Amino acid sequence: MDFLALVKKRRSCRAFLPDAVNTEQLQLILQAAQLAPSACNLQPLKLHVLQGAALEQARACAWLYNAPLAILLCTEDDKAWVRRHDGENFALADAAIAIDHMALMAAALDLSSCIIGAIKLDPLRCALKLPDNEHPQLILALGHADPSAEDKVQLHDKRKALTELTCYQA
Numbered sequence: 355m356d357f358l359a360l361v362k363k364r365r366s367c368r369a370f371l372p373d374a375v376n377t378e379q380l381q382l383i384l385q386a387a388q389l390a391p392s393a394c395n396l397q398p399l400k401l402h403v404l405q406g407a408a409l410e411q412a413r414a415c416a417w418l419y420n421a422p423l424a425i426l427l428c429t430e431d432d433k434a435w436v437r438r439h440d441g442e443n444f445a446l447a448d449a450a451i452a453i454d455h456m457a458l459m460a461a462a463l464d465l466s467s468c469i470i471g472a473i474k475l476d477p478l479r480c481a482l483k484l485p486d487n488e489h490p491q492l493i494l495a496l497g498h499a500d501p502s503a504e505d506k507v508q509l510h511d512k513r514k515a516l517t518e519l520t521c522y523q524a
């Protein structure tokens with residue numbers, strides 16, 4: 355599949371079948387995050403694979419729909435690149451790239467996903483006993499799409515025109 359076709363294939367899924375994501379698929383998705391670029395290659399990331407009781411605890415703190423698996427992406431902000439002249443910390447940028455790599459890998463494996471930012475941070479930290487230096491940033495809800503469910507949000511096709519997004523400067 356060419357890259358643009360893969361990018362077009364990925365879309366947020368908010369209704370999943372109960373079918374499991376297998377270990378091989380999960381490893382490939384985690385590898386995609388491992389290979390994501392990060393500022394100064396500092397890789398300030400921790401990937402928590404949430405299943406079983408941990409997944410249910412996370413579901414109480416984040417809008418994970420009925421995904422049978424989720425990957426919580428935390429950053430160790432103290433290990434991220436900080437731009438010296440203005441103090442900008444790039445942890446969230448690193449996390450965003452890694453989660454998109456995973457979402458695209460999932461699509462390449464015919465799995466579906468949804469990136470979730472609607473997280474109650476402190477309850478999640480507490481439920482999963484996260485270390486103090488880990489900052490929960492985003493969760494990838496993962497699984498097989500339920501083909502019988504309607505897209506509840508229907509935002510996917512509402513793309514701004516390239517002319518609105520782009521400006522050329524010379």
Ligand SMILES: Cc1cc2nc3c(=O)[nH]c(=O)nc-3n(C[C@H](O)[C@H](O)[C@H](O)COP(=O)(O)O)c2cc1C
Binds near residue numbers: 364470
């Ligand atoms: C940083 C980020 C946070 C998001 N958080 C949520 C969320 O909490 N819940 C949700 O249902 N979708 C969430 N989304 C999915 C977006 O709503 C979705 O990407 C957007 O509507 C475009 O649709 P598409 O992913 O199908 O192309 C998030 C996406 C991103 C990139």
